[in-house]
Amino acid sequence: MIEYRDVSVLRGGNAILDRVTLRIGKGERVAFLGRSGAGKTTALKVINGLIAPTSGDIVIDDRSILHHTLPILRRRIGYVMQQPALFPHRTVLDNVATVPRLLEWPEERIRTEAGRLLELLELPVASFGARFPRMLSGGQQQRVAIARALIAAPEIVLCDEPFSALDPLIRAELQALFGGVVHTTPTTLVFVTHDVREALRIAERVIVFDVGRVVVDTPAAGFMTHEHPLVRRFVEA
Amino acid sequence: MSELLRLTGEHLLIVAIAVTIAIAAGVPLGTFAHRRRRMGGVALRITDVVQTIPSLAMFGFLIPLPLVGGIGARPAIVALVLYSLLPIVRSTLVGLERIDPHVREAATAMGMTEQQLLWNVELPLATPAIVAGIRIASVTAIGVATIAAAVGGGGLGTLIFRGVAMVDTRLILSGALPAALLAIGADVLLTQVERHFARKRGEA
Numbered sequence: 048m049i050e051y052r053d054v055s056v057l058r059g060g061n062a063i064l065d066r067v068t069l070r071i072g073k074g075e076r077v078a079f080l081g082r083s084g085a086g087k088t089t090a091l092k093v094i095n096g097l098i099a100p101t102s103g104d105i106v107i108d109d110r111s112i113l114h115h116t117l118p119i120l121r122r123r124i125g126y127v128m129q130q131p132a133l134f135p136h137r138t139v140l141d142n143v144a145t146v147p148r149l150l151e152w153p154e155e156r157i158r159t160e161a162g163r164l165l166e167l168l169e170l171p172v173a174s175f176g177a178r179f180p181r182m183l184s185g186g187q188q189q190r191v192a193i194a195r196a197l198i199a200a201p202e203i204v205l206c207d208e209p210f211s212a213l214d215p216l217i218r219a220e221l222q223a224l225f226g227g228v229v230h231t232t233p234t235t236l237v238f239v240t241h242d243v244r245e246a247l248r249i250a251e252r253v254i255v256f257d258v259g260r261v262v263v264d265t266p267a268a269g270f271m272t273h274e275h276p277l278v279r280r281f282v283e284a
Numbered sequence: 285m286s287e288l289l290r291l292t293g294e295h296l297l298i299v300a301i302a303v304t305i306a307i308a309a310g311v312p313l314g315t316f317a318h319r320r321r322r323m324g325g326v327a328l329r330i331t332d333v334v335q336t337i338p339s340l341a342m343f344g345f346l347i348p349l350p351l352v353g354g355i356g357a358r359p360a361i362v363a364l365v366l367y368s369l370l371p372i373v374r375s376t377l378v379g380l381e382r383i384d385p386h387v388r389e390a391a392t393a394m395g396m397t398e399q400q401l402l403w404n405v406e407l408p409l410a411t412p413a414i415v416a417g418i419r420i421a422s423v424t425a426i427g428v429a430t431i432a433a434a435v436g437g438g439g440l441g442t443l444i445f446r447g448v449a450m451v452d453t454r455l456i457l458s459g460a461l462p463a464a465l466l467a468i469g470a471d472v473l474l475t476q477v478e479r480h481f482a483r484k485r486g487e488a
Contacts, residue, residue, distance in 0.1 A: 097389065097392065097393060117395075118395045120395075121392070121393055121394060121395035124393075126393035126394065128389070128390065130384075132386035132387045132389065132390040133387075134387060134390075134405060135387070135409070136409055136484065145394050146394050149394065149396065195394070205393075
C-alpha cells in the first residue's frame with residue numbers, strides 16, 4: 048500500500064505538489080492524468096524516493112519512506128520512463144538482469160525469468176538476448192526497459208509516460224502487450240499519462256492532477272461521464 | 285646501441301611509473317570532481333595551473349624540495365605525474381558528465397547504491413574518455429621526460445643534452461628520434477585501445 052500524507056514538493060517557491068493526500072491499495076492499477084506541469088511525474092517520483100517531499104510523508108507498507116533504505120526499497124519497485132534509458136554497454140539480457148543481480152538471484156533463475164518475460168514481450172532471447180541496445184528500434188528498446196522493470200516481480204510498478212515517445216501504431220501494440228503482462232500479476236501499478244484512452248485502457252482508477260493538486264479521483268468506469276470541467280476538457284479533446 | 289636501448293627502457297619506465305600514479309590519483313579525483321562540483325572545480329583549477337608551468341622551470345622548482353625533489357629519477361617522476369594529472373582528471377570528469385542523465389536515473393531507480401552506480405554504470409561508460417585522457421597524458425609525458433635528463437632523471441634526453449653540449453647533431457637525433465617514435469607509437473596504440481572501448485560501449 049502507498050499512502051501520501053499531506054505531501055508537498057516545493058521548487059523555487061512554487062508548489063509542484065500541493066498537500067496531496069492519497070491512498071493506493073495493494074494491487075490497484077491507477078493512472079495519474081494531467082496536463083504537463085500538473086505535478087503527476089513528481090507525484091510518481093516521490094514513491095521511489097527520486098524526489099523527496101518538502102513536507103508531508105510517503106508511507107509504503109505502513110512505514111515512512113524516511114525509514115526505508117532507498118536502494119533496498121527501489122529493488123521492489125519497477126520503474127519505466129519515457130526514455131528506455133537502457134545501459135548502452137550491456138546486452139539486452141544483462142540489462143534485464145540488472146535488478147535480479149542486485150538481489151543476488153542465481154544466474155539460472157535469472158536466465159529462465161528473463162527468457163520467459165522477453166518471450167511475452169515478443170523479443171525472443173535466442174535472437175535478442177545478446178544484442179546491444181543500439182541495435183534495437185525505439186519500440187524494442189522500450190520493451191527491454193519494461194522487461195527490466197518487471198523481471199523481479201516488483202510489488203509496485205511506476206510508469207512515466209512509457210509509450211508517448213513511440214509512433215502511434217507501435218504505441219497501441221505496446222499498450223496491449225504491457226496491459227497483457229501487467230494484468231496477469233498482482234502488482235500495484237501507477238501510470239502517468241496525459242492520454243485519456245491510454246489511462247482508461249490500463250488503469251481501473253483515474254486520478255487527475257492540476258497545478259499540484261488532486262482534483263478528480265474516480266473509478267475508470269465513471270471517468271467518461273465525470274462532471275469536473277477538466278475531465279470534460281480531457282474527454283472532449 | 286646498447287646504451288640507446290638502456291636509455292629507451294629508462295625513458296619508458298619513468299613514463300610508465302608516472303602515468304600509472306597519475307591514473308591512480310586522477311580517476312578518483314575526476315570522479316570526486318564530478319560528485320562535488322565546488323571542490324572539484326578547485327582541484328581542476330590547480331591541475332590547470334600546474335600544466336602551465338614550463339617543464340624546465342618545473343624541474344627547477346623540484347630540485348630544492350625535500351622528499352619529492354632533488355636530483356635523479358624521483359623528481360622526474362614527480363614532475364611527470366603532475367603533468368599527467370590534468371588530462372586524466374579532466375577526461376574522467378568529461379566522461380562522467382557525458383552520461384545520459386536518464387541512464388543514471390534508471391540505475392538509481394532500480395536500486396543501485398552510489399558505489400554500484402559508479403562501478404557498474406558510470407566508470408564503464410566513461411572508460412573511452414578516460415583512455416583518451418591517458419593517451420594524451422602518455423604522449424605529453426614521453427615528451428616532457430626528455431627534459432628529465434637535465435635533473436639527472438636519465439632517459440633519452442641524456443643523449444639530447446649530451447649532443448647539445450658537444451654540438452653533435454647525430455647524437456642529438458639519436459635521442460630525439462626514438463623519443464618522437466615512442467610518442468607516436470603510444471598515440472597510435474592508445475587510440476586503438478580507446479576505439480576498442482568505444483565500440484564495446486556501443487558508441488562507435
